[in-house]
Amino acid sequence: MADLKLTEVAKSYGSVDVLKHINLDIARGELIVFVGPSGCGKSTLLRMIAGLEKITGGELQIDGRVVNNVPPAQRGIAMVFQSYALYPHMTVRDNMAFALKIAKKSKDEIEAAISKAARILQLEPYLDRLPKALSGGQRQRVAIGRSIVRDPKVYLFDEPLSNLDAALRVATRIEIAQLKEAMPDSTMIYVTHDQVEAMTLASRIVVLAGGGISQVGTPLDLYERPENEFVAQFIGSPAMNLLPGRITGTGRQTAIAMSNGGTALSDYPSTDADMGAEVKVGVRPEDFRAADEGGAHIFAGRVDITEALGEVTLLYFETGESTDTEKGDAAVIAKLGGTHSNLRGHEVRLTAEPGKVHVFRDGKSLLYRDGKLTAPEAIPAE
Amino acid sequence: MAPRAGFVSLKGFYMPVIVQGLLTIVIGVGGCIGYFYLSNLLLDKVIFPAKGENAGRNINRANQIRPWLFLFPAIFALGLYLVYPVVGSFWRSLYGRSPSDWVGFDNYVQLAASNEFQQAFFNNLLWVIVVPAMATFLGLLVAQLTDKLSWGNIAKSLIFMPMAISFVGASLIWKFVYANDADIGLINAIRASLGFGNPIDVMQIPFWNNFFLMVILIWIQTGFAMVILSAALRGIPEETIEAAILDGANPWQLFFRIKVPQIMGTIVVVWTTITILVLKVFDIVYTMTGGNFGTEILPSYMMDFMFRDDGRATAVAFIIMIVVLPVMIWNIVQARKEMR
Amino acid sequence: MDNIAGHKSGLSWVTNISVVVLVVLWLIPTVGLFVSSFRERDQISVSGWWQAPFSVELTYRTRGDGEVRPVDGGYVMEGNIFDTGEVRSSFEGGASTVSAFGDRGVAPAEYPAGTVAEIGDGETLQVNADGTYIYTSVEEPGNRGPRVYFEAETPPQFTLDNYRNVLTADGMDRAFINTLTVTIPATVIPILIAAFAAYALAWMDFPGRGLLIALVVGLLVVPLQLALVPMLNLHQRLGIGQSFLGIWLAHTGFGLPLAVYLLRNYMVGLPRDIIESAKVDGATDFQLFVKIILPLSFPALAAFAIFQFLWTWNDLLVAKVFLPSDDASKVMTVKIADDLLGSRGGDWGILATAAFVSIAVPLVVFFTMQRFLVRGLLAGSVK
Numbered sequence A: 001m002a003d004l005k006l007t008e009v010a011k012s013y014g015s016v017d018v019l020k021h022i023n024l025d026i027a028r029g030e031l032i033v034f035v036g037p038s039g040c041g042k043s044t045l046l047r048m049i050a051g052l053e054k055i056t057g058g059e060l061q062i063d064g065r066v067v068n069n070v071p072p073a074q075r076g077i078a079m080v081f082q083s084y085a086l087y088p089h090m091t092v093r094d095n096m097a098f099a100l101k102i103a104k105k106s107k108d109e110i111e112a113a114i115s116k117a118a119r120i121l122q123l124e125p126y127l128d129r130l131p132k133a134l135s136g137g138q139r140q141r142v143a144i145g146r147s148i149v150r151d152p153k154v155y156l157f158d159e160p161l162s163n164l165d166a167a168l169r170v171a172t173r174i175e176i177a178q179l180k181e182a183m184p185d186s187t188m189i190y191v192t193h194d195q196v197e198a199m200t201l202a203s204r205i206v207v208l209a210g211g212g213i214s215q216v217g218t219p220l221d222l223y224e225r226p227e228n229e230f231v232a233q234f235i236g237s238p239a240m241n242l243l244p245g246r247i248t249g250t251g252r253q254t255a256i257a258m259s260n261g262g263t264a265l266s267d268y269p270s271t272d273a274d275m276g277a278e279v280k281v282g283v284r285p286e287d288f289r290a291a292d293e294g295g296a297h298i299f300a301g302r303v304d305i306t307e308a309l310g311e312v313t314l315l316y317f318e319t320g321e322s323t324d325t326e327k328g329d330a331a332v333i334a335k336l337g338g339t340h341s342n343l344r345g346h347e348v349r350l351t352a353e354p355g356k357v358h359v360f361r362d363g364k365s366l367l368y369r370d371g372k373l374t375a376p377e378a379i380p381a382e
Numbered sequence B: 001m002a003p004r005a006g007f008v009s010l011k012g013f014y015m016p017v018i019v020q021g022l023l024t025i026v027i028g029v030g031g032c033i034g035y036f037y038l039s040n041l042l043l044d045k046v047i048f049p050a051k052g053e054n055a056g057r058n059i060n061r062a063n064q065i066r067p068w069l070f071l072f073p074a075i076f077a078l079g080l081y082l083v084y085p086v087v088g089s090f091w092r093s094l095y096g097r098s099p100s101d102w103v104g105f106d107n108y109v110q111l112a113a114s115n116e117f118q119q120a121f122f123n124n125l126l127w128v129i130v131v132p133a134m135a136t137f138l139g140l141l142v143a144q145l146t147d148k149l150s151w152g153n154i155a156k157s158l159i160f161m162p163m164a165i166s167f168v169g170a171s172l173i174w175k176f177v178y179a180n181d182a183d184i185g186l187i188n189a190i191r192a193s194l195g196f197g198n199p200i201d202v203m204q205i206p207f208w209n210n211f212f213l214m215v216i217l218i219w220i221q222t223g224f225a226m227v228i229l230s231a232a233l234r235g236i237p238e239e240t241i242e243a244a245i246l247d248g249a250n251p252w253q254l255f256f257r258i259k260v261p262q263i264m265g266t267i268v269v270v271w272t273t274i275t276i277l278v279l280k281v282f283d284i285v286y287t288m289t290g291g292n293f294g295t296e297i298l299p300s301y302m303m304d305f306m307f308r309d310d311g312r313a314t315a316v317a318f319i320i321m322i323v324v325l326p327v328m329i330w331n332i333v334q335a336r337k338e339m340r
Numbered sequence C: 001m002d003n004i005a006g007h008k009s010g011l012s013w014v015t016n017i018s019v020v021v022l023v024v025l026w027l028i029p030t031v032g033l034f035v036s037s038f039r040e041r042d043q044i045s046v047s048g049w050w051q052a053p054f055s056v057e058l059t060y061r062t063r064g065d066g067e068v069r070p071v072d073g074g075y076v077m078e079g080n081i082f083d084t085g086e087v088r089s090s091f092e093g094g095a096s097t098v099s100a101f102g103d104r105g106v107a108p109a110e111y112p113a114g115t116v117a118e119i120g121d122g123e124t125l126q127v128n129a130d131g132t133y134i135y136t137s138v139e140e141p142g143n144r145g146p147r148v149y150f151e152a153e154t155p156p157q158f159t160l161d162n163y164r165n166v167l168t169a170d171g172m173d174r175a176f177i178n179t180l181t182v183t184i185p186a187t188v189i190p191i192l193i194a195a196f197a198a199y200a201l202a203w204m205d206f207p208g209r210g211l212l213i214a215l216v217v218g219l220l221v222v223p224l225q226l227a228l229v230p231m232l233n234l235h236q237r238l239g240i241g242q243s244f245l246g247i248w249l250a251h252t253g254f255g256l257p258l259a260v261y262l263l264r265n266y267m268v269g270l271p272r273d274i275i276e277s278a279k280v281d282g283a284t285d286f287q288l289f290v291k292i293i294l295p296l297s298f299p300a301l302a303a304f305a306i307f308q309f310l311w312t313w314n315d316l317l318v319a320k321v322f323l324p325s326d327d328a329s330k331v332m333t334v335k336i337a338d339d340l341l342g343s344r345g346g347d348w349g350i351l352a353t354a355a356f357v358s359i360a361v362p363l364v365v366f367f368t369m370q371r372f373l374v375r376g377l378l379a380g381s382v383k
């Protein structure tokens, strides 16, 4: 049974549509992450689930019950805000007890819930402090503790780590992962614009863009089989290279003549109808390798800049044709193992395994037709 | 029925005013809390219970009504004490001394023709021009001067102090400056030490006495302007000032070209606030000269008719309202702009 | 700016001095009132308050009252002029110095101290600087000593008599209590009403909200004068008449626009997350208001409370109109403006003291709560 079901959910402010056609099933125990660029409506969707924002279209079910008109407190959810939203005039203990007191829980119950949460989150020494006497990480843990004590069916997190510094962010991320581990039955929905958080935490990721869902899948699904150019470029860093070309061979594999002279072979299937179509060939920087002497290459160019990161080296190529300086990622980037600082100014030819070459026609991956994988077996299992 | 000294009568029995005051606090506060609590309870539990099949719809309906429960007492009091009087005063001003004696616009016509009214109107115009300008200017000056001073907060606090003093108290204070006696009034003492013979009564110098009265209000209001403008000055982004210093601006240019333009909005707010106040204050004139010697202004002129000729009094009040109207409209427009 | 390299310190001298001058100018009138309230009526009328800490030359009139001794060719009276019955009380604080004396009221300082003055009929009078005097007469002087005028340095004198008078005899005690009685309910009640309304205007969504806010902003500047006649008439028709109840209601109504406006501005600035968090926690609007909004709005509540307190305490207009004009219900401002200024216009000591009594409480409130007042002013004006 789906714990959470969104059917054609939409949100508009007056005449402005922020979200539309949101369809999503979330099973009990999942940790779903909403990612997407800033302003795409992640928070809005989360707040609609929380009941803080009216749903202007479609239907939201929690545990099979339509909750469109149910006030937040009765939806069985708890929310952790980006700003923590701790009540500044209450101690940590009172912050955690607030919801329970309102629900008229007995003193013992409240005390038990608080001490359990405090133990899990190591907050015991701070229970009688005011929020202003806590560090950022501690405040964040109180915010989480405040939701734990309510024992909700669904936890909602809105960018809970974005106010923390880098080191603390990693530590707290791991804590959240452990927390999830400890509560396998609870469902969590987690909003972030940080793809590392998304990849490391999620059981499934929902990529939002342009007012709708761009793709839903496990982190590896998104990395290995992006459904469209947007997801391809959004997941992974540096972003996937997209190079123009034209299909010259179809069938179980697809052959492409690259606009700048090379050729590419992809394991993505194509049909006769695709013959001659303009496409984009996508190769992740880490999937590039140097082409064999005399062998075919997908891309050839002069190395403009090298960035030696130690274990790997990033090569930035002059692309010549790309005048689109607005898009910072227009340059072709390759990530090669080891140090290659000596390559600067040299001509380098690059290619990739057919299994790692993605093909997009009109922005959509050839691997999917109507949102379904066409030939799952074409992609080697990891 | 003259109440016994120290007691007021309420429905036939006596109690000390203090007790009555305490009782009023208890009844007032308790009543307010009781009203809000019970009306919410009624809404949620009885009229639209959040239970049963219509729970969702009921909650929504209750939430549509709730704001009005919260607002009702305020709207009622505001309506009664401020909205109704606008209409009520205008209506009353169309009647003569007795409330049954319809005179149309006669009160206004007679006012317009009366010398005293013209004088009061003219004086009020002077007040409206001079007091806000001087208070704002001095306030800005003090705000700027004290901005970087180590003891600036003490200085500001002392200049702000007259805000706490009643207009009546302030007038009395200034009597010790203006008194017609070289041994009491500072002004005459200074004159005497400069060798002038007879003390003068500054309250009786035609035309200029108005300005001596204005000084009192300026003295009170400068602190207000200073506090607000000082905060505004602090709010100017430090970077713009540093950039101007790097650009070679001298302190004058820094002040007039960089700082003042950035706090112009606040200056206007301070200015209008004081303007409105000027149109309300009758205490100073009432205490210092009683409106004699050509110092009458509209608020004090109105009090001349209060309890004597309600028709005339309300007509003067309504004229004050008309004078205030442009400021009111501007305020509303400004507020609506900010909310967007 | 002090950190900037090459910054001249000359300017900061000018700044310091200008501010000192301004502050002194601003304080002088109040200090004058304060000092005068501790001075005796006589002293006030012969010397300015700025001379209060110094001795003043006062002219005294007395009569020699020492033992008359017969000597060769006449009679002598000796003694100390400061000890004579008519002036003794003025010099209890210690002796003084005589600078001149005389025997006629029209020329009270005719002779410098120490001279032997012929005052006619064969009589001589000598008054020394230390106050000793010698009077000689050829004939038996009779039972009354000679009339003596003299000018003497008088030490500064401060007294609490004015306060005693004002607080007991002049009915200011009653007025003080009346003011307090008007002020406290008139401060407390509007706060509650306004807080609920401000919360609705800040955080609840309903049609007409913008319009209501605009209305409040508009009412902020409605001249009080408009309300006087219609509301007094209404009170009279309702049987409230001129009474404390009436003035409480009036002050509540008049204070509301500022209260609602100030509190709404403040509440709007509270973090949205906190309020939503409380909603997710299951708080009803009423609980949310009482447990979250009210505690968090304390600075704004305090600011308005101070405002309203100062305003009602200092008010003259509303009190004149909505309170009865009998002695028993006069507040301090009315008392001073109508009674003291009218009937005792010449008694500066009493006036100064009454004024000081009336401004003492606001000044204390002002200096202890200034922080909140400033914050409130800013919330109300800068936004």
Ligand SMILES: Nc1ncnc2c1ncn2[C@@H]1O[C@H](COP(=O)(O)OP(=O)(O)O)[C@@H](O)[C@H]1O
Pocket (backbone or CB within 6 Å): A013, A016, A018, A036, A037, A038, A039, A040, A041, A042, A043, A044, A045
């Ligand atoms: N009250 C509102 N009125 C109009 N537009 C809004 C409102 N709240 C949010 N939006 C718009 O909705 C979009 C989604 O916002 P949000 O969900 O906060 O984005 P994010 O994905 O960064 O969390 C944004 O483009 C924002 O401008």
Ligand SMILES: [Mg+2]
Pocket (backbone or CB within 6 Å): A042, A043, A044, A159
């Ligand atoms: Mg967001």
